[in-house]
Amino acid sequence: MKKSAINYFLIAPALLISIAIILVPGILTIIMSFTDWNGISPNINFIGLGNFQELFADDVFWKSIFNNVKWTILFLTIPVALALLVSALLVEKKKSRSLYQVIFLIPYVLAPAVNAMLWLNIIFNPMSGVIGYLRTIGLDIGSPLTNMSGALYAVAAVDIWHYWGYLSVIYLAALRQTPTDQVEAARVDGCNAWQVFRYVYFPSMKSTFKLMYVMIIIFSFLAFDYIKLLTGGGPAHSTEVLGTYAYTFAFSALQVGKASAVGLFMSFFGMIASVIYTKLSKNEEIA
Amino acid sequence: MVSTKGKKVRKNISTHLVLIFISCISLGPILLVVLNSFKSHAEIVRNPLSLPTVFHFENYVTAWETGKFSTGFINSMILSGITIIIVLIAASLAGYVLAGKRIKGSDGVLVYFMMAMTVPIQLFLFPLYYAMASLDLIGNIPAVSLILSATSMPLAVFLMRTFFLNVPRELEEAARIDGASTWQVIWHVMRPVVSPGLITVAVIVGLQSWNEYLITSTFLQGEDSFTATLGFLSMNGTYSSDQAILMAAAVIMIAPIVIFFVCIQKYFVDGMASGAVKG
Known part of the structure; x- marks a missing residue:
């Protein structure tokens, strides 16, 4: 293919926007993580690894990482299992599957802000929500969002409710690429439903399954919206994750240097996962 | 042959029952919001699961303004x-x-x-x-x-x-x-x-x-x-004190997106799938 100069001009808008908004500020963040900048003062002092030393000595920082890990484990199990089950059920329902897909995707296409307010007020509100009503009829399950040990699970439940339908649609799209004659052949050979899924359907979605696994790990370390909206990281940092922790440093405590250091950590986990992701998708292209 | 056919029908029904149950979890909270958007605050506090007795359409006017x-x-x-x-x-x-x-x-x-x-x-x-x-x-x-x-x-x-x-x-x-x-x-x-x-x-x-x-x-x-x-x-x-107004506002947010999504879902599903499946 001819590499004429006009092609550089064509790719420029996308690349320049990305460089100006993401790459340059990203590099600035890396530099800022070694300073004590507060966002306002023109005095910026390099303090070496000071921010990182303070972070490592901070219990909330470790709590946040631990919560991110918990979040990752929750998302790698519950929505994955649910989406696998549903996509396996839907792959043979040729007539009704688009209706079910639309239903399962509705929570996914609604804004996190709307979903969070909806659960906060109609489900979790101890006065006017379903939780409050259950208590009046004698079924007291406490107040999940203000409970130190349960709040993270309550928030994750809302995010999983919003997310899993998307995963099932991706899985289903991959399963549909299975050649139907292979499925028929397995049936004729007397395979039961589980065997057909395990040995015929699943191999054809394996690459998608692996890629989504990596994507879930990456996005679990970026978790922010639902936690910020439902608990703001509380009560007493029990739902704090790196995303909310960095945000609070930057805009409430005005410690931009420290916020940058946390941001750098978030990227670090994502970077490891995305290297794996790139490797995996390269292998897929060759295969 | 008859018994295998009966088995197939039963399997089919149980599959749909599972899918309908999951659909209820997906849509339940949203339907609850729609239901409560027509009630008064006092009614919601009394029982958020009850049907509205009188339809308070004025909730929507107040919600639109606030x-x-x-x-x-x-x-x-x-x-x-x-x-x-x-x-x-x-x-x-x-x-x-x-x-x-x-x-x-x-x-x-x-x-x-x-x-x-x-x-x-x-x-x-x-x-x-x-x-x-x-x-x-x-x-x-x-x-x-x-x-x-x-x-x-x-x-x-x-x-x-x-x-x-x-x-x-x-x-x-x-x-x-x-x-x-x-x-x-x-x-x-x-x-x-x-x-x-x-x-x-x-x-x-x-x-x-x-x-x-x-x-x-x-x-x-x-x-x-x-x-x-x-x-x-x-x-x-x-407006945290008045749940009815908040529910009406939520419906104002939800309805346009759901209608839009139902109309264009084919493009959305295709795009999501091709983005992930083909890498």
């Missing part, structure tokens, strides 16, 4: 509209170039976009915020559109690249032999073929920017620049 939705929806449309236009132009041109590996370092650019897609917003948010503040761009909707464009760009580029990869090479070669320039190839040959891709990207980017929370809530301060989402969120503090 949520400042007339400004909010216009701002949301401007924000999403500008973002869609920027992304469509930039991502389709980039997708065309990258699909044909038409520049040196195409692979490098792809790896860069792969990284940009997975990077946390917190990695570039803070310097960007203080830079925008010093340029007096906080609350400036087009400026925020540009930021949202940058965050949507990688996925849009990958999707457009996939659509361009599916265009037969002969199509462009034939046009080139007839003496078409690159612009003519893109506009007259490629655009009609990849137009389903353009719609898919527009739908995904539109929904993303309409629903966005972290960037919009950081950069759009001051009620005049509030999107529908931010206006709705601002009600939670001020």
Whole structure:
């Protein structure tokens, strides 16, 4: 293919926007993580690894990482299992599957802000929500969002409710690429439903399954919206994750240097996962 | 034969029962919001699961005014509209170039976009915020559109690249032999073929920017620049005592998206699937 100069001009808008908004500020963040900048003062002092030393000595920082890990484990199990089950059920329902897909995707296409307010007020509100009503009829399950040990699970439940339908649609799209004659052949050979899924359907979605696994790990370390909206990281940092922790440093405590250091950590986990992701998708292209 | 047929029917029914049960979990909270939006606050507190006795349609009028939705929806449309236009132009041109590996370092650019897609917003948010503040761009909707464009760009580029990869090479070669320039190839040959891709990207980017929370809530301060989402969120503090109004406001937020999604779901599902399945 001819590499004429006009092609550089064509790719420029996308690349320049990305460089100006993401790459340059990203590099600035890396530099800022070694300073004590507060966002306002023109005095910026390099303090070496000071921010990182303070972070490592901070219990909330470790709590946040631990919560991110918990979040990752929750998302790698519950929505994955649910989406696998549903996509396996839907792959043979040729007539009704688009209706079910639309239903399962509705929570996914609604804004996190709307979903969070909806659960906060109609489900979790101890006065006017379903939780409050259950208590009046004698079924007291406490107040999940203000409970130190349960709040993270309550928030994750809302995010999983919003997310899993998307995963099932991706899985289903991959399963549909299975050649139907292979499925028929397995049936004729007397395979039961589980065997057909395990040995015929699943191999054809394996690459998608692996890629989504990596994507879930990456996005679990970026978790922010639902936690910020439902608990703001509380009560007493029990739902704090790196995303909310960095945000609070930057805009409430005005410690931009420290916020940058946390941001750098978030990227670090994502970077490891995305290297794996790139490797995996390269292998897929060759295969 | 009869017994296997009976078994099949039973299996079919139990599959649908499972799917219907899961559908109820997906839609239940949303239906509860619709139900309660017609009740009074006192009724909701008494029992959030009961049916409304009298329909309080005035909840919607109050909600529309307190949520400042007339400004909010216009701002949301401007924000999403500008973002869609920027992304469509930039991502389709980039997708065309990258699909044909038409520049040196195409692979490098792809790896860069792969990284940009997975990077946390917190990695570039803070310097960007203080830079925008010093340029007096906080609350400036087009400026925020540009930021949202940058965050949507990688996925849009990958999707457009996939659509361009599916265009037969002969199509462009034939046009080139007839003496078409690159612009003519893109506009007259490629655009009609990849137009389903353009719609898919527009739908995904539109929904993303309409629903966005972290960037919009950081950069759009001051009620005049509030999107529908931010206006709705601002009600939670001020009107937390009246659940009925809040529920009506939630329906105002939910209904347009659900109607829009049901109409365009084919493009959305295709786009999501091709983005992930084909990598």
